[in-house]
Structures are given as structure tokens and as C-alpha cells.
Amino acid sequence: MDFLANLQIGFGVALTVQNLLYCFAGVLLGTVVGVLPGIGPVTTVAMLLPISFTLDPISEMIMLAGIYYGAQYGGSTTAILVNIPGEASSVVTTIDGHQMARQGRAGPALGIAAIGSFFAGSVATLTICIAAPPLAAIALNFGPAEYFSLMVCGLIAAVVLARGSVLKAIGIVVLGLLLGIAGTDVNSGVRRFTFGLTGLADGIEFVALSMAIYGIAECAINLEKKDEQAEVTRAIGRVWPTWADIRHCTPAILRGTVLGSLLGVLPGGGALLAAFGAYTLEKKVARPPRTFGNGDIRGVAAPESANNAGAQTSFIPMLTLGIPSNPTMAMMIGALMIHGISPGPRVMTERPELFWGLIASMWIGNLMLVILNLPLVGMWVKLLRIPYRLLFPAIVGFCCIGAYATNSNATDLFVMAFFSVFGYLCLKLECEPAPLILGFVLGPLMEENLRRSLLMSRGDPMVLIQEPISLTFLIAAVLLLLVVAAPAIQKKRDEALQE
Amino acid sequence: MNTAKLIRRLAPALLCSLFVAAPITLPAAAQSYPAKPIKLVLPYAPGGATDVIGRTLAQYLGETIGQPVVAENRTGSGGIPGTDYVVRSAPDGYTLVMMDPALIINPTLLPSVPFDVFKDLQVVSRVNSSPLVLVVTPGMPAKTYAEFLTYAKANPGKLNFSSAGIGTTPHLAGEMFKQQTGVDAVHVPYRGIGQSYTDMMAGKISFAFSSAAGALPFTKDERVRPLAVTSLKRAAIYPNTPTMDEAGLKGFDVDLWYVLLAPAAVPAPIVAKINEAMVKALALPEVKTAFAKIGAEPVSSTPAEGAAFIKSEYEKWKKVLTDGNIKEQ
Incomplete structure (x- = not known):
């Protein structure tokens, strides 16, 4: 059978001593940069590209891939323990994960994150094996109209996701959109919202913005909560979740895995969108739903499974189409090209050892990560014992290094400083920043695709509902809006009742 | 009194020796070049064609010039921040930049560029030609x-x-x-x-x-x-x-080229040295093979040929931009 023969080739390649070592190096490094806010897989892969040019392409891909999915494991650790996402994709994990840590259940939260990630990773690996060609065919059918509608859907999901006032969430999403379109407009070349600063010509740097809000502003807020912090420090809890926890989480892990695998395949998707999507879905689907935002273990299990699944399935468009779905994948394509390999469908047939070796290494890497993360969780737990006044300078330091290292551009540091103050005010005003980030990421893509589809239709907006896939997304968006509207009314009623 | 007379008599000789010494000391500085690693700025994000060309060049130029050449990505719109960084660096030949046609398109396309391509920079050599x-x-x-x-x-x-x-x-x-x-x-x-x-x-x-x-x-x-x-x-x-x-479209010629540039104030003997090493590096079969993978062919030139080349490219694109009324604001 083809499938087994392919896996045999894959494991034959991945299990050589050399490749096992590179796989281990990748996942270890991935965990470390995942834990550290301010340094992400994109920065790490970029920094490692020059070194990895000297490696065999297979070993190189195995290591770089390990960094990317390894970071998804590491990112959750910081999210749960310090309420700062180590990775952007663990943003939603902070919501329930850190609440669990405050309730003294940091251990089970970390445990379920690792178990969920491993399960999702294994499933995603199998998914790539079986479904790479047909799934790639689906993504290939997406034109600008479809992308636009998909993103509309994503943004509305961001509003659903936000805690508290829907009005505030909409305001924050719109602000995110506006911040996202700062810089040189792709369609006309006009520079928008740059205040004449050349440093802003490329727009606001995502790393600087997210570090400002999730690194520095969160730290500042946390510094104010001295007493609560002390409570967390004393209560840690055991790492392994109880069987009841696992049974409770199983549907969440399954849903997160499936949704994450699907969202990972979409260009522009990947781990981040997967985590957001899974959390939103879980909030809507799981019963009883009331405990989300207050330390519900399913709120950790679902997005953590989803981001790992998404991180891995985002290799599908890269490997089968040669089209990157996110910046890390773009780097991987660059790395392959340096070795004279053009990413595309031919990789699978011409370099089966590369394709299947990489996939087999992902499963091995996930196994390593569980071993690396669960016993070592104790070490990360010790981070909690470090008071914020000591951790704070370290985090600020890492954030500054991360923001600067991305482009070696000092403007990014000023951007970060500005948005740190902005983020602090936002949090003070009880505005959830997650929709801001999603709006920021999706805004420019959405605008670009809308204008591109209108350029192609010569200005006819009907194109958005004439394409069936696009229409489906728009209908889903409308349904989501209705869902938002209903609980908003309910929430108001609840508030009124409480008062 | 004797001393004053002596000085007066020696003055022309002293002056002469100064002028004679100058051309001798300058090549001496150039002769020791390169005494330390050279930085090659690549003004675009890692991962693209610029990287393939730039890093291949860094490796083999390092071999032919006898000092490591370290490629460094300094990204930013239109390659301007990276190029500007080199314009502002010390004109000692230890900081170079590799740029693509945006170099000579930007002055017409953009309302302002922080440097003058033809005054603040000099071409060391062409690097490649890719259609x-x-x-x-x-x-x-x-x-x-x-x-x-x-x-x-x-x-x-x-x-x-x-x-x-x-x-x-x-x-x-x-x-x-x-x-x-x-x-x-x-x-x-x-x-x-x-x-x-x-x-x-x-x-x-x-x-x-x-x-x-x-x-x-x-x-x-x-x-x-x-x-x-x-x-x-x-x-x-x-x-x-x-x-x-x-x-059928006579004379239609578009090239996605790169050129190696140095700050304008780098002394000619140093530029000549880098050029010599460039010509050697670009003639290596390994470089040809590496460039071929992304559809590029190595092309070297003298600094003067390179300067004339970018000038003609500047004129060509200026016409297209002006006729098409293409502008960024």
C-alpha cells in the first residue's frame, strides 16, 4: 500500500541519528522561544537561516519545522503561568489557562495543553499524510473574493470571542483594522497614517504591537495586582490532569484538532487563527458554557490542540502548492530554494524522502515535546516563584530584543513603547485586546483581497455573492452576527437582573 | 637666523614630500585592505531571490577577497533603509550593499529618497542578469x-x-x-x-x-x-x-539585476580591489550553478560600466513611470 510505503520512507529518513538530533535541537529551541515572549519562531527561523544553509536540506527542514511546532508547546506554558502569550497563537490560552493557574490548577492546565497538543499533532501528521493532495485542491480554489469573505467571518468571530461589551469589541476590532492598514497601500502605493515617518512606511510591525500589548502592558497591569500574584505563587497543583479532567476535555480536544487542522490549511491561517477559532467554537458548543473565561480546562485544551494542529497542517499548502500560509512557511520556502528545491507538487514525487521524512519527523518531534514539556513543566512552574518586579525587567528586555531583532529597525521600539501605553489604557478600560490583534492581522489582508476582487470584477460588488464558496462564508458570517446579537441581548438582561 | 633660513630653503622640499607621500600612503591603506570581515547588506527580507544571490555572493566573494563577507538583512520598504544604512556607513570599503532595480526606480516613483543614488553611492560591479x-x-x-x-x-x-x-x-x-x-x-x-x-x-x-x-x-x-x-x-x-x-516586440529588454554598491567616498583603489575579487568570484562555476537555480546568470562589470548601466536603467524606467503616471505619495 502506498500510504504505508510512504511512511516507511519517511521514518527511514527521520530515524537516522543525524535527523533525530536536528529534530531534537529544533523542538528544544522551539520550546525555549515559545516560552520566551518577544522571540517567536519567525525570528528564530530567520536567525537560523544563515546557519542552516550548510545543512542537508532534509535535516534543515526537520529542524526548522521543529522550531515552529515546538513553539506552540512552549507558548502555552507562558500563557498559563504568566498570563503572557509566549506565542501569538497562545493568546486565547491566557484567558482560561491563567485563570486556572490563579485557582491553583496550573499543573493540570499545562498537562492538558501538552496532551492536547500531542494528540492534535499526531492527528495533524496523519492528516497531512492522507489529505495533503485533496486539501490543497480546496485551498487552490480560493480567489480574492473567497479570502475576503473568509476574513469577514474571522473578524466577526473576533467580536464573538471578546469578553464583556460587544460594542467595545466592535470598536476595538475597527481600531485594529485601521492600525493594520497603516503604511504603504499595496494597491495605490499611497502611504496612509504614517505621519510622514519613513519608519512607518511598512506599517506597524506586528511583533512590536503584540509584544507591547501582551508583553509590556500586561506586565504593568499585573504589577498592580500584588496580592493575587502571591496566591498563585503558593498554589501550583499536580501536573497530570485527573481522569475526570481528561474525559471532560476529550470532546474539546477533538473539536480543536479538527478545526485547527482545517484552519491551518488556509493561506493566511495557521496556528493563530486556529487557536482563536477553536476557542470561539468551544465557547459556543461546549456544555455547560458558563465557566469559560473563569478557568475552564476546555478553554485550554481546545485552542492548544488547535494551534498545534494548525501549525502542522499549515505545511500542506507550502509543501503541495509552494505557497506560504504564514511568515514561517515563507522562510521554509526560502530555505528550500537555497538548496535548489522549488516547493510544489513535484517535491512529493521527486523528493519523497524530503516530504515524507519531514512528516515522519513531526510525529517524532511531538513525542519528544511531550517528554520535554511534561517533566520539565516543574521547571517552568518555578517561573511563578519569581516575583513580577524581577520578571518584569526580563520580559521588557526580551520584548525589546524581539521587537528590534525582527527588522533591526529602531522605529519598532518606539512603536512598541507607544502601544505599551495604549495597551495599558485599553486594559484599564476593560477593552479586550484580542480582537485588536485579529483585526490588525486580518485588516490589510481583507482590504487587499476586497480591492483585488473588485479590480478583477471591474468594480462590481456582486462578485462576492456570485462565488459559491464566498457566499457560504458570508452566510456563516451573518449567522455568527445573529449569534452575537442574541447573547448580547441576554447579557444585558443578565446584567440588569444582577443589579 | 640660520634655522629660519634653513626652513625657508627646505619648505618647498617639505611641501613636495607631502604631496609625494600622499599617493604613497593611500595605496598603503588600500594594500592592507581587506584587514577585517566585510559586511554585505541585503536590503530585503530573508528567504527571497535576493538572499540566494546575496548569500552565494557573500560566500564566494569572501573566498576571492581573502576575508569573510557577512551577509546581513536590513529590511524596509523599497530597500531604502538598508541602502541608506550603507550610504551613512564609514567609506572604508567594509560595508557594501547589493540592490535591485528599485535602486533607480525609487527616485522617480517616490516623492523623496533620503540619498542620491548617483552622488552618494558608486557601483563596484554588476552581479547578475535575470530575465x-x-x-x-x-x-x-x-x-x-x-x-x-x-x-x-x-x-x-x-x-x-x-x-x-x-x-x-x-x-x-x-x-x-x-x-x-x-x-x-x-x-x-x-x-x-x-x-x-x-x-x-x-x-x-x-x-x-x-x-x-x-x-x-x-x-x-x-x-x-x-x-x-x-x-x-x-x-x-x-x-x-x-x-x-x-x-516581435523589438528592443523589449527587462532585467531583474543586482549591483554591488559602496558609499561614494570609498577610495578608488579599494573599489578596484573589490571589483577584482568580484570578477573572479562571478566567474566561478559554483556561482554560475547556484545562480542558475533561480534563473540568474552571473554578470560582472567594471565600476564605470556598472555606473553607465544603472544610469541607462534609470532613464528607461523614468520614461515608463512618467508616461504611465505611476507615483507613490
């Missing part, structure tokens, strides 16, 4: 350039062409094509030419002047159709594809 490839969507009936031209003229305003953004070489090649043939097509910019291939395969984009590196994976298995290359002679990676010039 663009005219590719069309597989659903298009045209199989040759001539058929494509007829088809395009028969469907005015209906075709879309993609580019890597406003003012990029693929965009300007498309504009030049429109200006020279009178074809009416709509420009649809993307953030990179690679992104537009999905839409081209789906038929939403009719044609593009793509970088050879971007086109290669898609033309190999015929997911898009190459009709012509934009160089005046056929490209090694597309031996069976005619040039635009051969196919």
Missing part, C-alpha cells in the same frame, strides 16, 4: 506571443496582469508592454509575484511578467504557460522560450 518571463494562465487560447498579442488586443480592458506591487520590475515591465503595444489591461498588485500564481492558475489573472525564480516551479509542470523571456538573448533556464525581441 522576467511572460507567463499566461493555462486557460488562455494563445500558445505563442503573437497569438497572445492578438488575443489581448481583441479583448481590451478585459485582461488582468499581476505584479509584486506598485513600481516593482514586474509591474513596470507590464506597463512598458502596454505602452509599446497599446494593449489595455488592468494591473492587479500583490505583495509578491508568488502570491498571484494561485489566481493565475484559476484564470483570474491573465498574464504576468514574473521573475524567473517565481515562475520556474509553475512553468515546470505547465500550471502556467511561459510565452517569452524579457532578455535580449534567450535564457539558459528557458532555452525553448523565445525572447520578446525575437517574438
Whole structure:
């Protein structure tokens, strides 16, 4: 059978001593940069590209891939323990994960994150094996109209996701959109919202913005909560979740895995969108739903499974189409090209050892990560014992290094400083920043695709509902809006009742 | 009194010796060059064609010049921050930059550029030549350039062409094509030419002047159709594809080149040394092989030839930009 023969080739390649070592190096490094806010897989892969040019392409891909999915494991650790996402994709994990840590259940939260990630990773690996060609065919059918509608859907999901006032969430999403379109407009070349600063010509740097809000502003807020912090420090809890926890989480892990695998395949998707999507879905689907935002273990299990699944399935468009779905994948394509390999469908047939070796290494890497993360969780737990006044300078330091290292551009540091103050005010005003980030990421893509589809239709907006896939997304968006509207009314009623 | 007289008599000799010494000390400084590693600034994000060319060049230039050449990515719009960094660096020959046609397009395209390409920088050598490839969507009936031209003229305003953004070489090649043939097509910019291939395969984009590196994976298995290359002679990676010039559009010549530049104040003997090492490095078969993988051919030049080359490129694109009224604000 083809499938087994392919896996045999894959494991034959991945299990050589050399490749096992590179796989281990990748996942270890991935965990470390995942834990550290301010340094992400994109920065790490970029920094490692020059070194990895000297490696065999297979070993190189195995290591770089390990960094990317390894970071998804590491990112959750910081999210749960310090309420700062180590990775952007663990943003939603902070919501329930850190609440669990405050309730003294940091251990089970970390445990379920690792178990969920491993399960999702294994499933995603199998998914790539079986479904790479047909799934790639689906993504290939997406034109600008479809992308636009998909993103509309994503943004509305961001509003659903936000805690508290829907009005505030909409305001924050719109602000995110506006911040996202700062810089040189792709369609006309006009520079928008740059205040004449050349440093802003490329727009606001995502790393600087997210570090400002999730690194520095969160730290500042946390510094104010001295007493609560002390409570967390004393209560840690055991790492392994109880069987009841696992049974409770199983549907969440399954849903997160499936949704994450699907969202990972979409260009522009990947781990981040997967985590957001899974959390939103879980909030809507799981019963009883009331405990989300207050330390519900399913709120950790679902997005953590989803981001790992998404991180891995985002290799599908890269490997089968040669089209990157996110910046890390773009780097991987660059790395392959340096070795004279053009990413595309031919990789699978011409370099089966590369394709299947990489996939087999992902499963091995996930196994390593569980071993690396669960016993070592104790070490990360010790981070909690470090008071914020000591951790704070370290985090600020890492954030500054991360923001600067991305482009070696000092403007990014000023951007970060500005948005740190902005983020602090936002949090003070009880505005959830997650929709801001999603709006920021999706805004420019959405605008670009809308204008591109209108350029192609010569200005006819009907194109958005004439394409069936696009229409489906728009209908889903409308349904989501209705869902938002209903609980908003309910929430108001609840508030009124409480008062 | 004697001393004063002596000084007066010696003064001309002293002055003379100063002038004589000057030309001797200068080559001495150049002779010790390079005494430390050289930094090669690549003004674009890691991972693209610039990286392939730049890092290959860094490696082999390091070998021929006898000191490591360290490639460093300094990204930013239009390659301006990276180039500006080199303009402002010490003119000692230890900081160089490799730039693409944006170097001479920016002054016309943008309202302001923080430096003057022709006054603040000097060309050390050309690096490569890589043609663009005219590719069309597989659903298009045209199989040759001539058929494509007829088809395009028969469907005015209906075709879309993609580019890597406003003012990029693929965009300007498309504009030049429109200006020279009178074809009416709509420009649809993307953030990179690679992104537009999905839409081209789906038929939403009719044609593009793509970088050879971007086109290669898609033309190999015929997911898009190459009709012509934009160089005046056929490209090694597309031996069976005619040039635009051969196919009927006389003199159509678009090159996605790179040049190696140094700050204008770097002394000529040092520039000559780097040039000599460049000529040697670009003649290496390893460099030819590495460049060929992304559809580029090594091309070296003297600094004077390089300067004349970018000047002529500047004039060529200035005309296209002005005629097409293409501007960034």
C-alpha cells in the first residue's frame, strides 16, 4: 500500500541519528522561544537561516519545522503561568489557562495543553499524510473574493470571542483594522497614517504591537495586582490532569484538532487563527458554557490542540502548492530554494524522502515535546516563584530584543513603547485586546483581497455573492452576527437582573 | 637666523614630500585592505531571490577577497533603509550593499529618497542578469506571443496582469508592454509575484511578467504557460522560450539585476580591489550553478560600466513611470 510505503520512507529518513538530533535541537529551541515572549519562531527561523544553509536540506527542514511546532508547546506554558502569550497563537490560552493557574490548577492546565497538543499533532501528521493532495485542491480554489469573505467571518468571530461589551469589541476590532492598514497601500502605493515617518512606511510591525500589548502592558497591569500574584505563587497543583479532567476535555480536544487542522490549511491561517477559532467554537458548543473565561480546562485544551494542529497542517499548502500560509512557511520556502528545491507538487514525487521524512519527523518531534514539556513543566512552574518586579525587567528586555531583532529597525521600539501605553489604557478600560490583534492581522489582508476582487470584477460588488464558496462564508458570517446579537441581548438582561 | 633660513630653503622640499607621500600612503591603506570581515547588506527580507544571490555572493566573494563577507538583512520598504544604512556607513570599503532595480526606480516613483543614488553611492560591479518571463494562465487560447498579442488586443480592458506591487520590475515591465503595444489591461498588485500564481492558475489573472525564480516551479509542470523571456538573448533556464525581441516586440529588454554598491567616498583603489575579487568570484562555476537555480546568470562589470548601466536603467524606467503616471505619495 502506498500510504504505508510512504511512511516507511519517511521514518527511514527521520530515524537516522543525524535527523533525530536536528529534530531534537529544533523542538528544544522551539520550546525555549515559545516560552520566551518577544522571540517567536519567525525570528528564530530567520536567525537560523544563515546557519542552516550548510545543512542537508532534509535535516534543515526537520529542524526548522521543529522550531515552529515546538513553539506552540512552549507558548502555552507562558500563557498559563504568566498570563503572557509566549506565542501569538497562545493568546486565547491566557484567558482560561491563567485563570486556572490563579485557582491553583496550573499543573493540570499545562498537562492538558501538552496532551492536547500531542494528540492534535499526531492527528495533524496523519492528516497531512492522507489529505495533503485533496486539501490543497480546496485551498487552490480560493480567489480574492473567497479570502475576503473568509476574513469577514474571522473578524466577526473576533467580536464573538471578546469578553464583556460587544460594542467595545466592535470598536476595538475597527481600531485594529485601521492600525493594520497603516503604511504603504499595496494597491495605490499611497502611504496612509504614517505621519510622514519613513519608519512607518511598512506599517506597524506586528511583533512590536503584540509584544507591547501582551508583553509590556500586561506586565504593568499585573504589577498592580500584588496580592493575587502571591496566591498563585503558593498554589501550583499536580501536573497530570485527573481522569475526570481528561474525559471532560476529550470532546474539546477533538473539536480543536479538527478545526485547527482545517484552519491551518488556509493561506493566511495557521496556528493563530486556529487557536482563536477553536476557542470561539468551544465557547459556543461546549456544555455547560458558563465557566469559560473563569478557568475552564476546555478553554485550554481546545485552542492548544488547535494551534498545534494548525501549525502542522499549515505545511500542506507550502509543501503541495509552494505557497506560504504564514511568515514561517515563507522562510521554509526560502530555505528550500537555497538548496535548489522549488516547493510544489513535484517535491512529493521527486523528493519523497524530503516530504515524507519531514512528516515522519513531526510525529517524532511531538513525542519528544511531550517528554520535554511534561517533566520539565516543574521547571517552568518555578517561573511563578519569581516575583513580577524581577520578571518584569526580563520580559521588557526580551520584548525589546524581539521587537528590534525582527527588522533591526529602531522605529519598532518606539512603536512598541507607544502601544505599551495604549495597551495599558485599553486594559484599564476593560477593552479586550484580542480582537485588536485579529483585526490588525486580518485588516490589510481583507482590504487587499476586497480591492483585488473588485479590480478583477471591474468594480462590481456582486462578485462576492456570485462565488459559491464566498457566499457560504458570508452566510456563516451573518449567522455568527445573529449569534452575537442574541447573547448580547441576554447579557444585558443578565446584567440588569444582577443589579 | 640660520634655522629660519634653513626652513625657508627646505619648505618647498617639505611641501613636495607631502604631496609625494600622499599617493604613497593611500595605496598603503588600500594594500592592507581587506584587514577585517566585510559586511554585505541585503536590503530585503530573508528567504527571497535576493538572499540566494546575496548569500552565494557573500560566500564566494569572501573566498576571492581573502576575508569573510557577512551577509546581513536590513529590511524596509523599497530597500531604502538598508541602502541608506550603507550610504551613512564609514567609506572604508567594509560595508557594501547589493540592490535591485528599485535602486533607480525609487527616485522617480517616490516623492523623496533620503540619498542620491548617483552622488552618494558608486557601483563596484554588476552581479547578475535575470530575465522576467511572460507567463499566461493555462486557460488562455494563445500558445505563442503573437497569438497572445492578438488575443489581448481583441479583448481590451478585459485582461488582468499581476505584479509584486506598485513600481516593482514586474509591474513596470507590464506597463512598458502596454505602452509599446497599446494593449489595455488592468494591473492587479500583490505583495509578491508568488502570491498571484494561485489566481493565475484559476484564470483570474491573465498574464504576468514574473521573475524567473517565481515562475520556474509553475512553468515546470505547465500550471502556467511561459510565452517569452524579457532578455535580449534567450535564457539558459528557458532555452525553448523565445525572447520578446525575437517574438516581435523589438528592443523589449527587462532585467531583474543586482549591483554591488559602496558609499561614494570609498577610495578608488579599494573599489578596484573589490571589483577584482568580484570578477573572479562571478566567474566561478559554483556561482554560475547556484545562480542558475533561480534563473540568474552571473554578470560582472567594471565600476564605470556598472555606473553607465544603472544610469541607462534609470532613464528607461523614468520614461515608463512618467508616461504611465505611476507615483507613490
